Amino acid sequence: MKVLLINGSHKKDGCTFTALSEVEKVLKAEGIDTEIIQIGNSPVRDCTGCCWCRSNGGKCIYDDDIVNEIIEKAKTSDGFVFGSPVYYAHPSGRLLSLLDRVSYAGGSALAYKPGAVVVSARRAGTTASIDAIMKHFTINQMPVISSNYWNMVHGNTPEEVLLDKEGMQIMKILGQNMAWILKCIETAKKAGIKHPAPENKIMTNFIR
Secondary structure: OEEEEEEOOOOOOOHHHHHHHHHHHHHHHOOOEEEEEEOOOOOOOOOOOOOHHHHOOOOOOOOOOOHHHHHHHHHOOOEEEEEEEEEOOEEOHHHHHHHHHHHHHHHHHHOOOOEEEEEEEOOOOHHHHHHHHHHHHHOOOOOEOOOOOOOEEEOOOHHHHHHOHHHHHHHHHHHHHHHHHHHHHHHHHHOOOOOOOOOOOOOOOOOO
């Protein structure tokens, strides 16, 4: 079993990475393989809705950023944690663009696999950021992993995040819950219990 953790911050070792690292530490202790991927500083294109990915095996037409790499890694991953700093009370724009394209082109690699959101903030905008990211899970039939509070940490530096004892406990419990769900899914597979069969999407327009 493997969990892919995506750091949506441009800072490699910043506050978001500190939170993700705590989740990763717990997952490793539970025997779960992990990989943290940094989006980095490079631009990430928006999805243009061109639908080229529909005829190309789930690969995005734009191949000059990290999106297709993450789609490929998602195919062999069993769970996901997407982390973002909070900018102007919303998540990283690059992370949202990445999620739009990964969900649209590579949704089949995400479906039925558990996902979690982690956000870091100096002060406010956390729950709005969690909601914006989590919508990508629910549209892809992904079980959402929670903790004992909203999955957030507070601090302006990694050192301050470590002082957020409640936030760090939230990350710890999040890791435990992710490991538990993954083990439950693995046990179900061995018992012959499969996820629901996918259905063809029905599209209904509100204006007729």
